[in-house]
Amino acid sequence: MDATKPYHHGDLREQLLLAGEQALAEMPLEQVSLREIARRAGVSHAAPKHHFASMGDLLGEIAARGFQKFVSALDEAAKHTTTQSPEGRLMAMGWAYLRFSEKHRAVYSLMFGKMENMAMTPSMVQASLAAWTQLENAVAAITGRNHAPNGALHVWSSVHGLSMLKAERRLPPHLMLHAAEENTLRMMIAGLKEL
Amino acid sequence: MDATKPYHHGDLREQLLLAGEQALAEMPLEQVSLREIARRAGVSHAAPKHHFASMGDLLGEIAARGFQKFVSALDEAAKHTTTQSPEGRLMAMGWAYLRFSEKHRAVYSLMFGKMENMAMTPSMVQASLAAWTQLENAVAAITGRNHAPNGALHVWSSVHGLSMLKAERRLPPHLMLHAAEENTLRMMIAGLKEL
DNA sequence: GTTTTTATGTTTACAACGTAAAGATGGAGG
DNA sequence: CCTCCATCTTTACGTTGTAAACATAAAAAC
Numbered sequence: 001m002d003a004t005k006p007y008h009h010g011d012l013r014e015q016l017l018l019a020g021e022q023a024l025a026e027m028p029l030e031q032v033s034l035r036e037i038a039r040r041a042g043v044s045h046a047a048p049k050h051h052f053a054s055m056g057d058l059l060g061e062i063a064a065r066g067f068q069k070f071v072s073a074l075d076e077a078a079k080h081t082t083t084q085s086p087e088g089r090l091m092a093m094g095w096a097y098l099r100f101s102e103k104h105r106a107v108y109s110l111m112f113g114k115m116e117n118m119a120m121t122p123s124m125v126q127a128s129l130a131a132w133t134q135l136e137n138a139v140a141a142i143t144g145r146n147h148a149p150n151g152a153l154h155v156w157s158s159v160h161g162l163s164m165l166k167a168e169r170r171l172p173p174h175l176m177l178h179a180a181e182e183n184t185l186r187m188m189i190a191g192l193k194e195l
Numbered sequence: 196m197d198a199t200k201p202y203h204h205g206d207l208r209e210q211l212l213l214a215g216e217q218a219l220a221e222m223p224l225e226q227v228s229l230r231e232i233a234r235r236a237g238v239s240h241a242a243p244k245h246h247f248a249s250m251g252d253l254l255g256e257i258a259a260r261g262f263q264k265f266v267s268a269l270d271e272a273a274k275h276t277t278t279q280s281p282e283g284r285l286m287a288m289g290w291a292y293l294r295f296s297e298k299h300r301a302v303y304s305l306m307f308g309k310m311e312n313m314a315m316t317p318s319m320v321q322a323s324l325a326a327w328t329q330l331e332n333a334v335a336a337i338t339g340r341n342h343a344p345n346g347a348l349h350v351w352s353s354v355h356g357l358s359m360l361k362a363e364r365r366l367p368p369h370l371m372l373h374a375a376e377e378n379t380l381r382m383m384i385a386g387l388k389e390l
Numbered sequence: 391g392t393t394t395t396t397a398t399g400t401t402t403a404c405a406a407c408g409t410a411a412a413g414a415t416g417g418a419g420g
Numbered sequence: 421c422c423t424c425c426a427t428c429t430t431t432a433c434g435t436t437g438t439a440a441a442c443a444t445a446a447a448a449a450c
Contacts, residue, residue, distance in 0.1 A: 153360075183345040
């Protein structure tokens, strides 16, 4: 029997996280409120207090879970690609990165700090660090070194910047998006040779 | 005599913009409210309604002015650099970009969509397009073509991503920041040769 | 098996927010 | 002088996050 099993509701903590993720999938981040999440979970607006100290804590946990899915998605992409060159793997991860940021727009925004009052929970720190390590390893496989923090930063900056510009619709009109994305990923990998 | 001169206050519209910019310089974006700006301007919280239809309109105008200062800052940097090679000019602009995003953190966040309810005013569209054109020209000077939209996207993605990661403190610990920034800018420019 | 404690909910309350509408004010134009 | 209307203030409403007081039921103690 689970020692962490709650008393009344059954398992409200998990339900709140699911309701929050569902809300983030259905409405823009700015509309997602603590009360809205509680409403979706079918509890009073003050109920979450017993499971999350603040709204930032709840969102922080959702962001942490987002990072875990993020790492999984990139892992999957790296495994399932046909080209087995390190560059090909990074390219596949780059595309997976763009897909993830588009598919989970609101959660991605959360993960990268659009909501300032989001708590930097330990699970969040750990999950985001795992993502970083994953990326650094993929880069290190290209450069042939053990560590490649600067290369990883270069890669992350490029793909994150592209994701954000796209998500926030800050791209100029008349841009052939798919081709431009492909080019950006290619140039990003080419730049690694200058490391 | 100025036809747009207001009646009572003297020039409240401009004062509200200044108060807003001041607030954004002194407190995190999330704390800046319409009422806070009105307070700083010394008027009631409903006074802005006669000059800006909504808070998004006010912030949109501040963001537009931010883009203008942004373009000026990059222009200045490009002019005052000693190295007159196109690559050197872009490098100088890259550093100016990073400096601007750090110095005007909150306004920069506004410019790039951290506040969803910010209106996309005509002046905002025009100002951001000017910034894009400026960047594309700097890139075109390197590649030798007339237009370089894909190269400009590559550059913008890289520097914007780096700025955001830094601003949102999503960089891994133990990273030598200045050197890492230098490397990212260098790799970004190197990638342009692959265009 | 009864009582007490504690975890988990609800209700109520408060200060802040953006927005809207109604009332006050004072310069501009007839 | 008088009217009009742009501008500002006051008041009001519904929303938010948070906190405190209260209710309830499961667990723990005896």
